[in-house]
Amino acid sequence: MIRFSTLRKTALSFPEVTEEPHFEKTSFRINKKIFASYDKQQHRACIKLSEIDQSVFSTYDKRIIFPVPNAWGKQGWTFIDMKLVPKEMFEDALKTAYCEVAPKKFAALIQKNT
Numbered sequence: 001m002i003r004f005s006t007l008r009k010t011a012l013s014f015p016e017v018t019e020e021p022h023f024e025k026t027s028f029r030i031n032k033k034i035f036a037s038y039d040k041q042q043h044r045a046c047i048k049l050s051e052i053d054q055s056v057f058s059t060y061d062k063r064i065i066f067p068v069p070n071a072w073g074k075q076g077w078t079f080i081d082m083k084l085v086p087k088e089m090f091e092d093a094l095k096t097a098y099c100e101v102a103p104k105k106f107a108a109l110i111q112k113n114t
Helices: 004-012 051-058 087-101 104-112
Strands: 017-022 025-030 033-039 044-048 065-067 077-081
Touching: 004 017, 004 025, 004 033, 004 087, 033 087, 044 087, 051 065, 051 077, 051 087, 077 087, 087 104
Parallel strands: none
Antiparallel strands: 017 025, 025 033, 033 044, 044 077, 065 077
8 A cells, every 4th residue: 555655755756846735635746737646535646647658557457547537537647546556556657647747857857767
């Protein structure tokens, strides 16, 4: 199980990330653009992926990582069940979401360290 503290620590370790409220959720942003949010009631993250990355991550297990079931999902928004996702996969998906939204100069810093 991934705790919210792990999501927060990982997200805030990326360059220029801020944590801000987003309605009843917590969001993580780069240049005011959300790349991840957290729903405390569902213990679920929602991340922004490219269509291809969403497809790749969702093939792991559609009960754990799956597109948001509406037009948002078609734009790459993807749910992650934090009760079931393996830690390494969660961190990889979060990093991928950051790199999808971040300016190239910041994404390059993250990609260089892996």
